[in-house]
Amino acid sequence: KRPVLFPLSNPPSRVECTPEEALLWTDGRAIIATGSPFPDVEYKHRKYKIGQCNNVYIFPGVGLGALAVRAKQITEGMFLDAAKTLASFSPALKDPTGSLFPDIEEVRWVSRQIALSVAKRACQEGVTDCAVEDIESAIENEIWEPHYPRFAIRIPHA
Known part of the structure; x- marks a missing residue:
């Protein structure tokens, strides 16, 4: 139901996918943590807070x-x-x-x-x-x- 996506590569320009892409690909269902700081993402009128896995x-x-x-x-x-x-x-x-x-x-x-x-x-x-x-x-x-x-x-x- 909720795929887990941890795009952990650094720097952000080398990340496997952005939080926006992860939410788009999963229709907002992804559980996301990134290796670098990312801003919050708005998807379908909802704001998603993106945590850094550190x-x-x-x-x-x-x-x-x-x-x-x-x-x-x-x-x-x-x-x-x-x-x-x-x-x-x-x-x-x-x-x-x-x-x-x-x-x-x-x-x-x-x-x-x-x-x-x-x-x-x-x-x-x-x-x-x-x-x-x-x-x-x-x-x-x-x-x-x-x-x-x-x-x-x-x-x-x-």
Whole structure:
């Protein structure tokens, strides 16, 4: 019913098909994620949000979860739970015209949720000595909050 099309090639000039083409060929039914950013597409008076398929959604959370509980290894189960957690936040679950991936502005929050699921799986699989009840505080202790000073360049008047 809904074909999955992931034109992931970079740069966009080399992409296998554009999101517009995918929607046209499938009469708006395609589930699309691209390797490069693409603007939203309007098709048959509906606006489709095109998500970028990028590992920025998975790897920060996997790394944070594994690091926080000092996992001895990263297992397939941990990656599977990371993928399931990410999928659970897909806007397309509520709206078929929505992006397959959450907004990039949500990546920090999504990464934290992925870290929680990865750390819990590490406990279940016995690849950490961390207790399940300590996971949230372990993750909070590892999260880094970037704070940058603001700079202004002063150009002397000539």
